[in-house]
Amino acid sequence: MQKLEALYRDPAAIAPLKPSELPVELRESALDIVEAAARLSGSLHPMTARAIADFLRPANSYYSNLIEGHDTHPLAIAQALREMYASDSRNRSLQLEALAHIAVHKRLPELLAAADNNPYTEGFWRAVHRTFYEHLPAEFRWVEAHEGTQLEVLPGELRTNEVRVGRHVAPAAEALPAFIERVEWAYRPKAEANRLARIVNIAAAHHRLAWLHPFLDGNGRVLRLFSDAAFLAEGLNAGGLWSMSRGLARSEQTYKQALAAADSQRLNDYDGRGNLSEKRLVAFCQFFLQVALDQIRYMTQVLAIDEMLGRLRNLVDLLAVKRKWRPEAYYVLEAVFLKGSIARGEIMRLTALSDKTAKELAKTLIDAELLTTDLSVRFAPYRAAYPIAFAPVLFPGLYPAGKEADILNSVR
Template sequence: MQSFRALGRHLDLIPAAINRQLSEIDIARGRQEAFARQHPAALESLQQAALIQSVEASNAIENITAPKKRLEEIVAQKTTPRNRSEAEIAGYRAVLDTIHSSAAHIPFTANIVRQLHRDLYQFAAQPGGNWKVSDNIVTEERPDGSVAVRFTPVSSYETPGAMDELHQRFNETWEADHHHRLLLAGAYTLDFLIIHPFADGNGRMSRLLSLLLLYEGGYEVGRFISIEKLIERSKETYYDALAGSTVAWHEGEHDLQPWLSYFLGVLTAAYREFEPRAAAVTSGRGSKAELVKTFVRSNISDSFTFAEAKRAAPGVSDEYIRQVLRQLRDAGIIEGTGAGRGAGWHRLRRDF
């Protein structure tokens, strides 16, 4: 709630770089909406690919995984969970489906957040839907095996009041419409993460709530491009941005800009990926080549695998993807790395 206590300090003077991001996103949003109206059936394959990627990526960030075939069966609701990881994956898929189908009709209240968390754990042995009852900390494991504290969340005692205040202040500013709604969505996500209101599932809930706010604000690219996948690809940048905006948050002296820049950067990348993917499902081989090239050009990380390129190009054959990657390699745009199962690609430049 700290970001909303002094919102003017954070949002009244927005850096030019963030204004440029907002402008690009708003222009791309208009193109995406027009394409969705003109080719609704053609986008169904993108929606299915994005659904699988979102469920897989958001859980993988928290080290919750399942074999690919099992994950696809769970997402398609063709099987029931067999273990804890599969139960949490199934819960994420259920909440994501609720947001996809009903975002416009979901009131954004603290109680709704608890209900969505309850649904996230509907298949798990431990029920969800309750605020944490003991204090928690957010840590990271360093390469040498030591554990460091990323940040200290709001105490369990203060959490109910903090969530009520966050939602009251957020909804007031959302309705007032004095600030760009993407900035408000980003500010909410940061405050939610630092409050860390649940004993478990806070990261996944933050991504679900971000998507809900984007949909309520009219930014629906997440239906066709997995925003969670983009976050997974840029996980280190995600943590760097979070670190840059958590310092002095409890005192209300934090800097919201690092987090907003990252938040908008992910959304920008999603819209940049949407156009060539949408064109590829309605056009020929030239568009399919551009689909692969756009993934290479816009991928947040310089390193990527063939599997990632394949997931970014639904409907494009493996051999054709390999052909395009070889062409980019021969042009000095990417280079191969590793061998065997560890093989991958590294981007050398974006200007192509």
């Protein structure tokens, strides 16, 4: 073995970038993801799917930031989305951080298109980092170096300082361009005809980019956004109906242990031919793909039509008691869930209410953020919407149990 100093200046130190052969367990996991994502993709009306994808972005933000040690309550995120911020600067900054993640996640299709649908490029990673940090408050743009000095994180700029993450020493900053060039070349999608191998590459690249640590700070968030974009590029994100952040946060200790284990150098002569352990890279890939599969299956179960309609009815029953809602609200929510949208006049037909009462019911649902419309367009249809406030009833298990209890208690 070469000395540590030489390894981290030589791009060969990051090898292997992918398994030398595709193990059966990885091939099967990748195939399971393809099949599960296809089932989830076709389960909803496209307009309903878009509404739920919008609803899920705050949860993705919550979990991604949670992994970084920032526990911003979902209710605080909901308030920030309505431009209602905490009075103290720290909590306000956490709200703005959550909004930054939501904004970048929403722009992933645009950023990916600008990268020619290839998320494995320096330009794409830098664009994600830049977009995220441009939305952050000033206090989150500084990190403390080992010697105690404050360093500014420049949006979209590769680090120029040396870093250590736990026991892992990242490559020398001056060598980053050479490492990045090797990573871009190894993972370029056009070079791999086997779709299952490309799916495994998403997992492998997640680790190798973490190992590379290209930015002074924000690497974890960029990694998770990159992974969502990579599944999108493969047509596996089911229109935004799932993401990696929730699954990784729910297995945070295992996730971080698997990342650290895959940092290991080659164990013996039967462990690949690169500097790093191929066996532990394979183990990380299997963990990562299983997390992805678990998230797809969770959302498939939650969004099963009969189950979802049952929860919509339960929600109306709850609010009929708490807020004196009309029970006919269920028929409106059922229709927009199944159809994606309904004409304004259809509420009268669905509920058999008078025109005036139907309009009052529509306003009630709009005020509750369970219905939306384009106010700039006359007679624009009503569309489905799903606010954080009703997440525990409609999407049970999306947030941790304690947070769900708080959210339910806020429903008055």
